[in-house]
Amino acid sequence: MKYDGVEEYLFDRTNGRVPTHLVRITADKCLVKERLAAGGVSVPDGRVFNKTQIEEALEYADGLGYPVVIKPNWGSHGDNVQTDIGSRDKLRMVIAAILPEQPPFLVEKQCSGREYRVFFTAQGKYAVLNREPAFIIGNGRNTIRELAAVESDLRQEQRSSKLLCPLVVDDIAIEYLRLSDRTLDSVPTRGERVHLRGCSNIAKGGIGRDVTDEAHKSVIQIARKVLKIFAGLPCIGLDLMTEDITRRLTADKYRVLEVNSNPGLSMHMLPAEGRPRTWPAIWPMCSFRTCRRKASETSDPGASTPGSFYRSAFNLHRCRHAPVWSRPISGGAAW
Numbered sequence: 001m002k003y004d005g006v007e008e009y010l011f012d013r014t015n016g017r018v019p020t021h022l023v024r025i026t027a028d029k030c031l032v033k034e035r036l037a038a039g040g041v042s043v044p045d046g047r048v049f050n051k052t053q054i055e056e057a058l059e060y061a062d063g064l065g066y067p068v069v070i071k072p073n074w075g076s077h078g079d080n081v082q083t084d085i086g087s088r089d090k091l092r093m094v095i096a097a098i099l100p101e102q103p104p105f106l107v108e109k110q111c112s113g114r115e116y117r118v119f120f121t122a123q124g125k126y127a128v129l130n131r132e133p134a135f136i137i138g139n140g141r142n143t144i145r146e147l148a149a150v151e152s153d154l155r156q157e158q159r160s161s162k163l164l165c166p167l168v169v170d171d172i173a174i175e176y177l178r179l180s181d182r183t184l185d186s187v188p189t190r191g192e193r194v195h196l197r198g199c200s201n202i203a204k205g206g207i208g209r210d211v212t213d214e215a216h217k218s219v220i221q222i223a224r225k226v227l228k229i230f231a232g233l234p235c236i237g238l239d240l241m242t243e244d245i246t247r248r249l250t251a252d253k254y255r256v257l258e259v260n261s262n263p264g265l266s267m268h269m270l271p272a273e274g275r276p277r278t279w280p281a282i283w284p285m286c287s288f289r290t291c292r293r294k295a296s297e298t299s300d301p302g303a304s305t306p307g308s309f310y311r312s313a314f315n316l317h318r319c320r321h322a323p324v325w326s327r328p329i330s331g332g333a334a335w
Contacts, residue, residue, distance in 0.1 A: 143184065
């Protein structure tokens with residue numbers, strides 16, 4: 001792809017100048033935690049284990065204290081992530097059920113609070129999204145299975161204006177419901193909110209709410225520190241847990257769960273709730289040196305007000321390279 005005489009090689013949202021070793025490091029959840037902790041960023045207590053260390057993992061979880069979280073050391077989209085594991089027996093059951101091949105996996109102390117995705121670029125642009133795990137609301141008549149199917153159908157009707165993925169009813173959902181003594185055939189009471197998993201990934205049916213304007217400035221300071229630890233990446237997606245995103249986050253008030261070197265943009269562009277952000281307009285700035293140079297010359301510091309330069313650069317290439325949900329951008333952040 002070429003712009004203003006500069007050619008870059010692109011793969012998905014990653015360009016040829018992104019250091020390969022940083023992409024690989026951020027894919028290793030345990031290594032990420034080690035680097036973050038060494039850099040003064042708060043992370044959950046946890047360790048990685050392999051298939052020969054099941055008993056050791058159980059002993060470690062006993063020492064951490066329950067509830068704990070289990071997830072593959074490498075993975076994305078919330079695949080095979082299970083939360084709210086409240087006892088040794090349930091942990092053993094979950095390991096056997098959702099990790100049948102038993103790849104290297106993490107056992108972590110579960111953090112309290114809400115989960116947020118913080119998108120942050122090397123130029124200081126940012127967006128913050130609250131993500132809630134997939135859920136249904138009972139009516140006192142239908143089963144969880146039936147309510148999930150109805151909700152998924154309703155979401156399909158709104159996907160042109162909001163990023164709403166169908167509810168994924170899989171082994172993870174079945175095991176998560178079992179942790180609270182429910183099954184897919186349970187009938188929730190009227191108004192009862194039942195989560196289908198603890199993982200808030202949008203691809204699994206999570207709900208995204210934009211909270212960029214409400215986030216305390218300390219959230220952005222944390223994101224800047226993380227990007228400095230992984231200097232060389234043009235942008236990151238930070239998964240962060242905290243009780244209150246509007247208050248100053250001291251070291252004991254948050255935990256960074258993961259770092260994504262290739263973060264999605266659509267969740268910020270088409271949130272289920274809240275103000276849309278024009279993040280595809282920022283993409284050329286992350287990919288082209290010319291855009292990065294001009295970005296440093298602009299007087300526009302705001303995350304939600306990318307200048308006309310970014311809009312024109314994005315529109316120049318959107319027809320061939322933008323995903324199908326992209327639209328022309330005009331007149332500011334929201335569209």
